[in-house]
Amino acid sequence: MNGNKQTGLTHLHVYNFVIYRMERGTVACILITACRSLREIYSNSPHAFSVNFNHKSIKMEAHIQALRINRNPLNLVLGMKRKLGLRIGYMEAALKGFYLNSIETGVHPQKLTRLLSEEFHCVDTESTNGLLQFLTNEGDRVPYQIMLPYLLSSDNINEFETIIHKRFFGVERFVRQGNNLYRFVKYTEERRDPIIWINDLEKGIIGWDMGLLVSLARASQTCGHISKEQAWKYIEQAAQLCSLDLHTAEEIDKSFLLGRAMQSEKIEDWDRLLSCYSLLGRHRK
Numbered sequence: 039m040n041g042n043k044q045t046g047l048t049h050l051h052v053y054n055f056v057i058y059r060m061e062r063g064t065v066a067c068i069l070i071t072a073c074r075s076l077r078e079i080y081s082n083s084p085h086a087f088s089v090n091f092n093h094k095s096i097k098m099e100a101h102i103q104a105l106r107i108n109r110n111p112l113n114l115v116l117g118m119k120r121k122l123g124l125r126i127g128y129m130e131a132a133l134k135g136f137y138l139n140s141i142e143t144g145v146h147p148q149k150l151t152r153l154l155s156e157e158f159h160c161v162d163t164e165s166t167n168g169l170l171q172f173l174t175n176e177g178d179r180v181p182y183q184i185m186l187p188y189l190l191s192s193d194n195i196n197e198f199e200t201i202i203h204k205r206f207f208g209v210e211r212f213v214r215q216g217n218n219l220y221r222f223v224k225y226t227e228e229r230r231d232p233i234i235w236i237n238d239l240e241k242g243i244i245g246w247d248m249g250l251l252v253s254l255a256r257a258s259q260t261c262g263h264i265s266k267e268q269a270w271k272y273i274e275q276a277a278q279l280c281s282l283d284l285h286t287a288e289e290i291d292k293s294f295l296l297g298r299a300m301q302s303e304k305i306e307d308w309d310r311l312l313s314c315y316s317l318l319g320r321h322r323k
Contacts, residue, residue: 116140123273125287126245126280127252128321129294132314134253138321141269143256150257158254166263170251170272174279177247178215178297185216186239195220215300222299222308232315238292241283245290246297248276287322291315 154160192198259269
């Protein structure tokens with residue numbers, strides 16, 4: 039696929055059409071921009087998901103002990119916008135083992151280069167800016183908002199799947215993410231920690247899109263794909279966008295939780311994510 043010279047989206051599947059039935063039998067088309075560089079996030083695996091909710095949490099203590107919140111030893115003085123921007127990326131930073139409080143990640147550039155290339159197909163300035171712009175403008179929050187009304191109105195997973203399959207045609211990724219989200223919310227209901235309220239669902243997953251944006255911008259500047267000034271611009275923009283809907287650290291982290299949970303069907307992935315959320319509890323005070 040030839041790159042879009044204006045946006046630099048050399049690695050994106052830019053146009054996917056979602057066709058769905060409206061209440062009165064009419065048909066409408068919604069344009070969704072899908073980014074192939076979010077690899078497994080947008081994978082084409084056709085597998086149906088089955089999660090046993092009687093499954094016990096997998097050694098949560100082991101996951102907690104494996105997570106490290108790194109602190110940059112340099113006492114850097116940052117402005118409020120930059121601090122807020124870095125705070126949005128805390129969940130992803132903790133999962134990746136990045137420093138929380140600086141643009142420097144504390145991770146070797148070679149490891150970051152491999153991460154960006156293998157997981158996100160970011161290999162140069164063009165591909166990196168393409169992904170960062172995608173996250174800024176759309177991300178996963180576009181399909182999430184389409185799916186949310188059906189999620190809130192369904193009484194069980196079978197009803198939800200039936201509605202999704204009936205309303206949407208040819209969008210397996212969309213159905214997959216919906217199933218993951220539905221089952222994750224039920225999983226947290228059983229755990230009762232954290233409690234996901236309807237209000238949390240309605241606030242959406244901009245915390246996920248922006249948290250990923252912040253971490254990728256930090257990693258990308260370390261690898262030389264973008265400048266430090268450009269990275270700070272993305273980070274500050276993430277803070278601005280999040281502030282429109284999310285007003286507390288808890289709201290930011292829950293928003294990230296929901297978006298990240300959509301990407302996996304595995305309970306062990308959810309447990310690690312929830313462990314990270316718990317570990318960051320003291321930073322939400």
